[in-house]
Amino acid sequence: MPWAKAEDFIDLKERFPELEIVEAKNETSLHVKKENLIELLKELKNRGFKLFIDHSVVDLKELLEKEKDYRNAVKEKLIAFPEDRISRFQAFYILYNVDERKRVIVKTRTEGKLPTIEKLWFAGKWAERECYDMFGIDYEGHENLVRAFMWDTYPYFPLRKDFPLEGFPEQDLPSLNEVLWGDKLEGTMNYERKHTIVPTLEDLEITEKRRLKKKAQIVLNWGPLHPGTHGTMWFLFDLEGERIVQADVILGQLHRGVEKLAENEMYNQFLVYTDRMDYLSALCSNQAWVVAVERMLGIEDDVPEKAKFIRTMMSELQRINSHLLWLGTYALDLGALTIFLYAFKEREKIMDILEGITGARLTISYPRVGGVRMDLPEGALEVIKAFIKRFPRELDDWERILTRNRIWLRRNKEVGVISPEDAYFYGVTGPVIRGSGIPYDMRKLEPYDAYSEVEFDIPVGETGDCYDRYLVRMEEMRQSVRIIEQCVARLERMPKDAPFFAEVPKEKKIKLTIDGIGLKVPMGDIYSSGENPRGELGFYVFSTGGVKPYRVKVRPPSYYNLCIYPYLMKDRVIADAVTVLASIDPVVGETDR
């Protein structure tokens, strides 16, 4: 397991007398007072916990009000400094030690103020902006504390427990029928006219002004709707000629409050929201969520082998699918129009395979807590075998067009260089960090499902420029083919009527069904992550028992990968903006959630 041991931190007790070291069944956590937080994080960083994974806040308001639940949570050591009953928020910081493959979680309590960690990790700056946006936490010393997703004049903090799920209806938004024809809709059509507030143009203007102070000639609004941004992202470039002096990103156009929804859905119901986060790799997100819940239930080993191999195989297919879309749009952005159609043709085949097996093409929701929804249909393995036999040849063809192409090299080499130090500082993961030469891959570091039983390599780059990231992703597709081959071989050897859903032993007292209704998860918290095509997709689940999670924090790989973008764009031209953005490959559904 990738968690650090308690003995690693025993000597820290001398420096921080009030430090609590808790080794729970799912994780190792350090509880520290917020006055010593920065000192402790600095010390951990020096000890090799260099990679910033995630930071967020849990609002304990409801828990503090329910005496029984609170006592149980204290018994499970969920809460740092339980004697403090006034501080409403519990902040957590997840760090990773890449060399020794250890993860640790640091928890602290606060009433609403925290010291900023922007000097230690830039990614923390963005995480803090998100917490400020969602919880109203005030970070002392933060350079530019603006909202991450909502517009800057938005008055509420939506993830606080006292913010209702449906929001505060206060704006009159009549329907088009009413405006045009004065229709008075009756019966079921007579919906509420009051809605939650929406931003006006002035709001957006204020938001834009606060992000970027104009220094150079023109501010170019690149987005929110622009073919180069791969979604609804809003970039601001301050231009001197074609050179970008400073850049910033305004996110939130696709913000749907997935984390708020998660608090009000059952574990299985939340599965469909994971589809809609990274919509290009729905199966991988599904898998990461399902594995997280299984780990929490402690039934990871009860999941039948067949289900594990099916899930692994399917998510590798999805990875190829996602990388193909990346390749197509990347080449398209650089002007190579034909590769786009080549890639999409292969992608279409994968989509057909996925559709044949699961019945859906985009938002798949095929895995379930405890297995998969249904067995593989007849002939599925033959189709997959035919595909992976042909696919590497196609890949070779495309590489012949691109990889040694002089123009391709000149557009990609030495563009958007991310050094290993930068990679840690900005908290990037996935192909982006692997392009910088750090073999950080959840499938190897913390194998879930059948990844421990298949052979594959982790490709890494050397210099960390766009070209390396391109090569890494191309090689990853080949490795995925390798994994699929092994999975198919294993699945073929299994008997046809092998179970694809877990049978939980009676003594565990878990009500596990395919629809997942009434699935109760014991009290506890967990950070579990899976390797998405874009990086590490992690779920921090805080459960107080019952059918719904108390708090779910999604660690979106695209969000942290994107935070390096303004830094990479400094002193580059607009033409590089598309190159670098496409090589980081963000998906807006995931950055905004």
Add this chain to the structure above:
Amino acid sequence: MESVVAGVIIAIIKILVILGIVLGVGAYLTWVERKVAAHIQRRPGPMVVGWHGLLQPLADGLKLITKEDLFPRYGNKFLYNLAIVLALVPATLVFAVVPFGPEFELFGYKIKPILTDVNVGLLLVFGLGSLAVYAIAIAGWASNSKYPLIGSMRKAGIIISYEVVITFAVMGPLILAGTLSTYEIVQKQIEQNLWYVWVQPVAFVVFMFALLAETGRVPFDIQEAEAELVTGFTVEYGGMKFGLFPLVEWYVEVLSLSAIAVVLFFGGWSPINIPFVGFVDPLFFLGPFSPYAWFLLKVTLLFLFILWLHWTLPRYRIDQITETAWKIMLPLTLINIVFTAVIAPVVWG
């Protein structure tokens, strides 16, 4: 008096024929391009309108004409419309000096299949080519928008660089032919039994680069760059006004410059050349139409070559394009001129 009237009539007929061919072919080249692109990309392309989509250009034209004519707020309307004229007219005018075939006699009149055989034909070509930059710069400026402005400035930067290069590149053939008249250049190649591409390969390659750059074809299509600038300087244009820019840039200009390339390097209407020996004409059975067929064939092949590049390669960055022009192309052409001066006496015989 009679000869003046005849001259005017002949000129008008020539104008009509050339305009008809250029604009008609220009429109239909969109169909060719779409078909070629489609087959490169393993798809059938337009198939619905007419047999194999043959009526597609007409449908497209109809669609563009019937579209609403939008105009950006605070733009300059006069310049906005002037840009279209400035783009279309010089590009079409180039065909005035393109020789399509040898002189022939009809009803006792000697007719050259070239509109005006002026003795500064090539200078005219490059003069008109430089005018294209005004169209784009004005279009970008008059649109009052940031994307067109950036796109047009990029294009202006490229054209300025490559105008210099292209002028030096054609210096080689000019020295060998000893004339600026396009008709005479072809005649000289036939007299000397030599396509100039055999002794001027460097000049030809540089000319092709410049052709791609001036017409905004891949790998130099940065003024359009869908991904970054959406479509560059045409962002604020709509309907047929929008349709005209690609028509002019991608088809009329490519055609005219391909024709000039054929004239300069491939002996115009002459059949296949064996250097210093003579010409072999596999199309002799066409009789008097053989030269036209050759001219057409060469231009078509060049055009298809450009299409092939367009649908295969990625695009350069602006600084890389201008860098290539000034640091590689220009020195190459200068060396080529020296080289030409050395071999010129041999060619002159």
